[in-house]
Amino acid sequence: MKLFSRFIFFVILGIGRLSATLPDGSIAPDFTLTDINGQTHHLYDYIGAGKMVVLDFSATWCGNCWNYHNSGALENFYTTYGPAGTDQVRVLFIEIDLATSIDCLYDINCPSSQGNWVATSSYPIINLTSNSTSIAFGITGQPTIYSIGTGGYLLHDPMPSVATLENNLSTIITIPRVQARVLLEGPYNIATHQMNTTLAESGMLPLSQPFATEPFYYNEPIVAATLPPLATEWVLLELRDKNDSSHLIARSAGFLRSDGMLIDSGGALGLTIQNILPDEYYIAIRTLHHLPVISASPVSFPSSQVYDFTTSPSQVFGTDQLYALEPGVYGLFSGDYDGSGVINATDYNLWRQDNAAVNVYAPYDSDANGVINNLDYNIWYKNRSKIAIAILHLP
Ligand SMILES: [Ca+2]
Numbered sequence: 483m484k485l486f487s488r489f490i491f492f493v494i495l496g497i498g499r500l501s502a503t504l505p506d507g508s509i510a511p512d513f514t515l516t517d518i519n520g521q522t523h524h525l526y527d528y529i530g531a532g533k534m535v536v537l538d539f540s541a542t543w544c545g546n547c548w549n550y551h552n553s554g555a556l557e558n559f560y561t562t563y564g565p566a567g568t569d570q571v572r573v574l575f576i577e578i579d580l581a582t583s584i585d586c587l588y589d590i591n592c593p594s595s596q597g598n599w600v601a602t603s604s605y606p607i608i609n610l611t612s613n614s615t616s617i618a619f620g621i622t623g624q625p626t627i628y629s630i631g632t633g634g635y636l637l638h639d640p641m642p643s644v645a646t647l648e649n650n651l652s653t654i655i656t657i658p659r660v661q662a663r664v665l666l667e668g669p670y671n672i673a674t675h676q677m678n679t680t681l682a683e684s685g686m687l688p689l690s691q692p693f694a695t696e697p698f699y700y701n702e703p704i705v706a707a708t709l710p711p712l713a714t715e716w717v718l719l720e721l722r723d724k725n726d727s728s729h730l731i732a733r734s735a736g737f738l739r740s741d742g743m744l745i746d747s748g749g750a751l752g753l754t755i756q757n758i759l760p761d762e763y764y765i766a767i768r769t770l771h772h773l774p775v776i777s778a779s780p781v782s783f784p785s786s787q788v789y790d791f792t793t794s795p796s797q798v799f800g801t802d803q804l805y806a807l808e809p810g811v812y813g814l815f816s817g818d819y820d821g822s823g824v825i826n827a828t829d830y831n832l833w834r835q836d837n838a839a840v841n842v843y844a845p846y847d848s849d850a851n852g853v854i855n856n857l858d859y860n861i862w863y864k865n866r867s868k869i870a871i872a873i874l875h876l877p
């Protein structure tokens with residue numbers, strides 16, 4: 483039985499492409515699998531939620547697998563860092579031999595099985611009914627154990643100890659950030675070469691992201707406990723498909739610091755993006771009142787680099803999409819009060835209906851100072867008929 487099972491396993495794998503253990507740093511292929519208790523497990527959901535996922539590809543007849551299983555390393559690791567512990571980790575045992583039944587996992591009427599695998603495992607057990615997952619993960623022997631971190635990167639360790647797994651946890655779980663620098667025409671101050679922080683200083687800048695309304699409809703509850711130092715204004719970040727920049731992949735909201743650096747609601751540089759695998763993406767930036775822009779080309783993610791929208795008009799896609807704030811320094815055009823991507827009479831009408839307000843946080847506040855007056859109109863007038871590239875227009 484044991485030999486027969488092994489024979490079947492390798493014959494079936496042999497039908498697929500030549501397999502090899504995936505090299506460290508590969509992106510784990512996605513799967514959705516159902517465990518022996520009927521629970522489904524979607525790998526990218528776990529990765530997107532910031533969990534490290536450990537996959538133990540084993541077979542019930544495999545002696546090395548049984549020895550490793552009984553070392554308790556995965557069990558101990560799961561107890562400490564799994565859902566009942568710090569909740570940083572998911573562990574999945576994946577039985578790869580299609581010829582072994584669920585009974586073999588319980589060592590019932592299965593002479594080839596090394597023992598009762600279920601009794602010594604509090605983490606989920608999956609009994610594969612197709613080889614597609616084994617093939618995708620390049621399984622050529624067992625056990626094969628992968629640790630998968632945020633961003634989907636995987637590491638292969640033959641039979642990792644708890645210490646090795648803890649090291650993986652500390653090194654591969656870093657939630658990637660998008661880093662960018664953006665200046666806004668309205669609050670930009672030529673004297674200081676920074677953006678004014680008048681909204682924050684006057685208590686007008688909200689703690690909650692303001693993009694839930696039309697036309698953005700971004701409803702993530704992003705709230706700052708307190709305003710980060712030097713926060714100028716909220717921005718909405720978009721990641722778009724490298725092959726089709728009209729395709730929105732993910733969004734997040736944060737602040738621009740007075741020097742243009744994108745910061746999160748806690749003041750840290752960059753914005754975290756959940757559920758995003760390493761790839762290249764276009765970066766687009768929206769605000770309540772400035773014309774949106776998108777990077778000239780796709781940008782690697784994750785990356786330690788800051789994408790700087792301020793250094794040249796060629797940093798953005800399209801012509802005449804950035805305003806020269808001063809020689810060599812560029813910012814977004816102000817005056818798009820309805821976020822449509824076009825500066826026109828519709829925006830002017832929003833300003834006109836409330837053009838003498840003080841102490842407000844309003845999209846028709848061109849210069850983002852909490853006061854609505856002719857200075858805002860003047861900026862709109864200068865920029866009227868400016869148009870963002872079509873894929874950024876919002877209805
Ligand atoms: Ca508009």
Ligand SMILES: [Ca+2]
Nearest residue numbers: 847849851853
């Ligand atoms: Ca104003």
